[in-house]
Amino acid sequence: xxxxxxxxxxxxxNNVVVEMKGIxxxxxxxxxxxxxxxxxxxxxxxxxxxxNGAGKSTLIKALTGVYAIDSGSIQVLGVERRFANTAxxxxxxxATVYQEINLCSNLSVGENVMLGHEVRGPFGIDWxxxxxxxxxxxxxxxxxxxxRSPLSSHSLAIQQLVAISxxxxxxxxxxxxxxxxxxxxxSEVEQxxxxxxxxxxxxxxxxxxxxxxxxxxxxxxxxxxxxxxxLEGEYLVGAINRSTLISKMLGRELAELDLIGRAATRAIDRxxxxxxxxxxxxxxxxxxxVDLEVYDGEVLGLAGLLGSGRTELARIIYGADRADSGxxxxxxxxxxxxxxxxxxxxxxAFSSEDRREEGIIxxxxxxxxxxxxxxxxxxxxxxxxxxxQQSIIDEYMVALGIKPNNPNALIRNLSGGNQQKVLLxxxxxxxxxxxxxxxxxRGIDIGAKAEVQQLVARLxxxxxxxxxxxxxxxxxxxxxxxxxxxxxxxxxxxxxxAADVGVSSLVELIAKExxx
Numbered sequence: 001x002x003x004x005x006x007x008x009x010x011x012x013x014n015n016v017v018v019e020m021k022g023i024x025x026x027x028x029x030x031x032x033x034x035x036x037x038x039x040x041x042x043x044x045x046x047x048x049x050x051x052n053g054a055g056k057s058t059l060i061k062a063l064t065g066v067y068a069i070d071s072g073s074i075q076v077l078g079v080e081r082r083f084a085n086t087a088x089x090x091x092x093x094x095a096t097v098y099q100e101i102n103l104c105s106n107l108s109v110g111e112n113v114m115l116g117h118e119v120r121g122p123f124g125i126d127w128x129x130x131x132x133x134x135x136x137x138x139x140x141x142x143x144x145x146x147x148r149s150p151l152s153s154h155s156l157a158i159q160q161l162v163a164i165s166x167x168x169x170x171x172x173x174x175x176x177x178x179x180x181x182x183x184x185x186x187s188e189v190e191q192x193x194x195x196x197x198x199x200x201x202x203x204x205x206x207x208x209x210x211x212x213x214x215x216x217x218x219x220x221x222x223x224x225x226x227x228x229x230x231l232e233g234e235y236l237v238g239a240i241n242r243s244t245l246i247s248k249m250l251g252r253e254l255a256e257l258d259l260i261g262r263a264a265t266r267a268i269d270r271x272x273x274x275x276x277x278x279x280x281x282x283x284x285x286x287x288x289x290v291d292l293e294v295y296d297g298e299v300l301g302l303a304g305l306l307g308s309g310r311t312e313l314a315r316i317i318y319g320a321d322r323a324d325s326g327x328x329x330x331x332x333x334x335x336x337x338x339x340x341x342x343x344x345x346x347x348x349a350f351s352s353e354d355r356r357e358e359g360i361i362x363x364x365x366x367x368x369x370x371x372x373x374x375x376x377x378x379x380x381x382x383x384x385x386x387x388x389q390q391s392i393i394d395e396y397m398v399a400l401g402i403k404p405n406n407p408n409a410l411i412r413n414l415s416g417g418n419q420q421k422v423l424l425x426x427x428x429x430x431x432x433x434x435x436x437x438x439x440x441x442r443g444i445d446i447g448a449k450a451e452v453q454q455l456v457a458r459l460x461x462x463x464x465x466x467x468x469x470x471x472x473x474x475x476x477x478x479x480x481x482x483x484x485x486x487x488x489x490x491x492x493x494x495x496x497x498a499a500d501v502g503v504s505s506l507v508e509l510i511a512k513e514x515x516x
Contacts, residue, residue: 015042017173017205018063018094022072025058032058035072036231038224040174043203045196047216050226051249051306051471056209059226060176063207064096065089077173095167096176101159103151103166110134110147113165137165141195156285157188161195168199175199176207179307181215185284193219211307212488213242213511227251242511243504246305250473250507266461268298268481273332275434275465276348278317281326286312288490289325294434294465299456301480301497302469303506309489310469311353314436317467318350319343344377349427353439353469359423362412366402366422367393369411373426396425401451420452434465441470453479473503485509 020038024031033055040046050056061067063074065083074081076092083089103112110131111118119129134147143161151159160180167175177196181189196206196219210216216223217237225232225248232248240248274293282289287309294300302310315321317328319337328335330346337343343350352358360369371389378384393407400421402414411419420440427435437456441449456479460466470476476483477497485493485506493509495501 017042017077019075020063020072023059023062023069024071025062025067026070032229033062034229036226040205040207042205043200044221045200045206045208045219047208047210047220047223048226049216049223049245049249054226055229056226060178060209063089064094064176090170093171093173094176095170095172095174096178097160097163097167097180098178101163103159103163105152107151108148109145109151109154109162112151112162113137113147113169115166117169137168141165141168141198143195155188157184157191160192164195172204174205174207178209181210181212189215211305213245213305214488217242225249243507246507246511266481268295270295275331277329279327281316281323281328283312283316283321283323286321286489287316290491292484294467296465297460297463298482299460299466299468299480301476301483302467302486303473303476303483304486304510306471308486310486311438312489313486314350314438314467314469318348318436320350344430347431347433348436349373349430349432350436351423351427351438351440353442360411360419362410364411365408366411366414367407369422370396370425370429373430377430392429396429400425400455424452424455432464434467435459436467438469439471441475473506477501477503
């Protein structure tokens with residue numbers, strides 16, 4: 001398949017609200033944005049797309065005054081602006097609603113809507129008039145909410161709509177919605193989209209950031225794709241299909257991707273009970289009910305774009321987040337995995353994608369980090385004997401080739417690849433029967449990545465069950481015997497890895513509308 005050449009599809013007869021030209025921003029050792037152009041017009045919903053590290057957040061922060069730009073220009077309504085802070089951007093008519101809502105939960109709905117714009121009378125704030133005006137703004141967006149009700153009494157979806165109503169109060173010309181649907185169910189998404197369409201009809205420009213491609217195609221007029229800090233292209237929604245969009249986000253043609261790596265096609269004995277079986281496991285706002293099985297010696301890959309629900313599913317299986325539907329069996333026996341402690345009891349281990357925040361403890365040594373999971377499994381009152389600690393340290397420092405070979409070094413001083421090896425060693429020391437790996441090769445060099453992949457293959461060959469999550473589809477193919485494909489927080493397909501399965505096959509499944 002040949003990708004179309006890069007094109008810019010202009011929308012005519014619409015006034016430009018924001019025009020960013022040649023935007024570049026650098027951080028130490030990283031060029032986050034490299035001469036990026038971006039245009040927003042009145043009355044359009046414009047999606048900003050790209051994988052992790054593509055530059056989406058940096059572009060938004062440049063537009064909202066969080067980051068100063070190194071070069072380039074920003075024009076708002078035809079006037080060049082330099083934003084020193086977020087207040088400057090707000091005064092220019094730019095409002096932002098983040099995934100983590102910035103509202104005051106101890107105040108009423110009306111107080112949040114009118115915050116800083118309360119109606120004042122001769123004796124201070126006229127609360128009756130303020131709440132009445134808030135009700136007017138809410139009603140304009142089709143939100144029939146009692147303005148005197150506590151904000152904390154409403155769902156996350158309603159709180160987001162309240163935040164949008166506050167943006168309307170300040171008469172914003174551009175509304176930025178950063179992952180607004182990440183924790184919403186379908187009915188709540190529809191309510192949000194109805195509000196977005198009302199604002200569009202009022203000529204408000206909306207910048208929509210989402211990893212849910214179905215939603216992007218449903219609500220957007222245009223889309224801009226960033227990759228590795230550069231502009232890949234700007235497209236009308238009707239001028240690009242899902243497969244082409246995903247290929248452009250990933251940066252390679254499908255035929256090229258298929259040549260990168262082949263899966264381990266080792267046969268798996270599935271005649272007995274699986275080491276793990278989940279039936280209808282789900283959590284509202286995180287992952288729709290999923291069925292999965294993992295057998296001894298099998299690597300089950302979870303494939304999907306960022307935001308597809310891979311991490312959410314892994315955390316629910318492990319008990320880091322609690323499921324609100326479904327059940328779990330371990331070797332055919334019902335198991336209640338509602339906490340990491342219970343999972344550890346069933347010899348299930350989980351290595352988080354956030355190595356720095358949820359993995360390593362930087363101020364501890366390699367040795368202390370390595371024995372941490374064994375100690376936690378025993379309980380903090382039953383200290384692991386020194387001889388056992390030393391045996392674990394000696395075994396895994398060598399087995400995983402951790403460098404430098406100094407267990408007394410602070411782990412924060414190790415490379416990312418060696419930090420990852422320590423985390424894997426930490427969990428392997430607990431003798432798990434199922435190992436869940438979420439992005440185990442993210443941010444490490446190609447040599448360390450190959451070593452981790454080889455380790456996963458060896459563990460599976462020795463009989464361990466593995467759930468393997470990676471944003472790199474070729475990597476999922478390389479290590480997995482079976483692959484579950486996720487999109488928009490639901491499983492849409494499950495396939496056996498085989499010689500005729502390539503990255504293009506996975507991309508088509510991810511992109512296929514209505515797949516189930």
